[in-house]
Amino acid sequence: MSLRHRLLQDPYYRFQSVAELRTAAALGIKLDVNRACVDDWLRLPGLSIHQARTLATLSQAGVQFHCLEDVAAALGQPVQRLQPLAPILQFCYYDDDSLDAIQPINPNRASQQQLMQIPGMNAVLVQNLIWERQQRGAYRNLVELQQRLQLPGSLIAELMHYLRFE
């Protein structure tokens, strides 16, 4: 299989060198810095799992990267080291206050007020959620939340857009 074919077919393909990364960039493949998950970051040559996790967690927490300098600062590295990766990185601006952008919250840390703002939530449910969280620890994922609080599927379908577990 040729490199070109692999680059275009495999969205998880990990670039073995900066040369491959340049080829990918030339083919129009981009890595959206502010939407990249751990596996997206790991496609870049030389990036460690810890660095990938740092970047993905920061952007989930609402940190916006506007340029290569921001990424370098987050990794605690000089910009020159990241310069070779620049061709593939795409810095898109996502407006937090945009009306169609949902800012998901972590149900394990959110306050009562924050939870109440989620559409579909009511006071009793919020109370149950917080009580259960205090009694039996953090929710690991949506399925666990659903089972522990015994929520109907339709409600979960509504809530899941507003919740994010870390």
Added chain:
Amino acid sequence: MVSIGDMLSKAKDRKIAALLACAGIFLPGLHKFYLGQPKWGVIYLLLSWTPIPRIASIVEAIWYLFQDGDEFDSRFNPSSLNPISGQTLSKQGPFAPAQVELQVERVAEALRQIEQLRQEGLISEYEFEQKRRQLLDRIS
């Protein structure tokens, strides 16, 4: 009866290889075909009018028998290596239930270990899934 195709697709056995190499006194090259090196097998056959392949066969027979089982596997059964412990997973074919059970147990243990690594954040979701599929494919 075990067909030749079955024999070739199964994990290579040290003793069978040595036996075929000994048979090389009469017809050299059989063990090379068995071990998945057909080019060498043809060379041995072409040279069979000289004593060279016969001597080589005997030397190899002795070598197969006296070398370590793991060393043999790492050379001729590369796919049977367990990525985590480095131990060999399959030495026998699908006809030995106890072996299969052992294999499943080892794969299960390896799966638990990589799940642990995933939870600790040392491997990503994608890496976890790739490894999981590879491990499951090892169960014959």
